[in-house]
Amino acid sequence: MAEGTLLVLVGPAGAGKTTLAHVLQTRTPGRRAFSVSHTTRPMRPKEIDGKDYYFVDRPAFETLRDAGGFAEWAEVHGNLYGTSRAEIARLLGDGNTALFDIDIVGAHNLWRLYPEQVRLAFLLPPTWQVLVDRLLNRGTETLEIVRRRLRTARLELHAVCDSPAPWHVVVNDDLQVAADHLEALLAVPPPPAENPRAHPAVLAFLRDAEADPRAA
Numbered sequence: 001m002a003e004g005t006l007l008v009l010v011g012p013a014g015a016g017k018t019t020l021a022h023v024l025q026t027r028t029p030g031r032r033a034f035s036v037s038h039t040t041r042p043m044r045p046k047e048i049d050g051k052d053y054y055f056v057d058r059p060a061f062e063t064l065r066d067a068g069g070f071a072e073w074a075e076v077h078g079n080l081y082g083t084s085r086a087e088i089a090r091l092l093g094d095g096n097t098a099l100f101d102i103d104i105v106g107a108h109n110l111w112r113l114y115p116e117q118v119r120l121a122f123l124l125p126p127t128w129q130v131l132v133d134r135l136l137n138r139g140t141e142t143l144e145i146v147r148r149r150l151r152t153a154r155l156e157l158h159a160v161c162d163s164p165a166p167w168h169v170v171v172n173d174d175l176q177v178a179a180d181h182l183e184a185l186l187a188v189p190p191p192p193a194e195n196p197r198a199h200p201a202v203l204a205f206l207r208d209a210e211a212d213p214r215a216a
């Protein structure tokens with residue numbers, strides 16, 4: 001296993017994962033790259049094969065999976081997603097950082113595989129209402145999809161609270177402050193993990209998520 005750090009960004013759609021990862025990448029050009037996952041989900045407009053995902057059909061995914069080609073994989077909303085071992089090998093080395101935008105199941109699996117090298121960041125928008133507004137204002141998603149994302153956000157929040165893994169809660173209120181926080185996680189040794197259940201932003205989020213019928 002090559003030396004390097006795996007920075008795993010978990011959090012609801014609308015938490016700003018892509019934007020934050022972009023900030024981190026521009027701070028040290030060439031040293032931080034996004035891991036490109038394989039998926040069986042159909043390509044969306046504007047997505048690029050090999051950049052956003054490696055788009056494959058189900059039999060191709062299953063062949064690679066059965067040959068042990070994935071470090072982790074999961075089924076999300078009926079589609080298969082996975083991080084190939086080849087992708088991780090490609091990105092790490094020379095102390096580089098690989099960035100991951102994967103679900104919580106994938107995050108756990110990477111942590112089990114690379115316990116010393118993985119940093120788990122749970123990203124949150126400043127409040128539940130900000131998340132709702134961001135999802136509604138995107139304008140590209142149906143109400144049904146917004147509801148599904150809110151429900152997923154609520155469930156993910158519970159999963160992080162129940163997780164045995166070492167998490168760091170990063171609130172994305174100010175982009176540069178949140179990027180600094182992520183940057184600090186890359187230190188060796190890393191800062192001590194937090195208990196998400198004791199984090200005020202997580203507690204407020206949970207309270208509002210539970211009270212919102214759209215997330216039920």
Ligand code: 5GP
Pocket residue numbers: 037038041072073074076081082083101102103104105106107
């Ligand atoms: P989307 O289809 O909207 O791009 O992604 C749907 C979900 O799949 C997101 O929660 C995303 O984090 C997750 N995901 C994307 N790639 C992977 C992967 O390689 N492994 C896992 N476990 N989840 C992934």
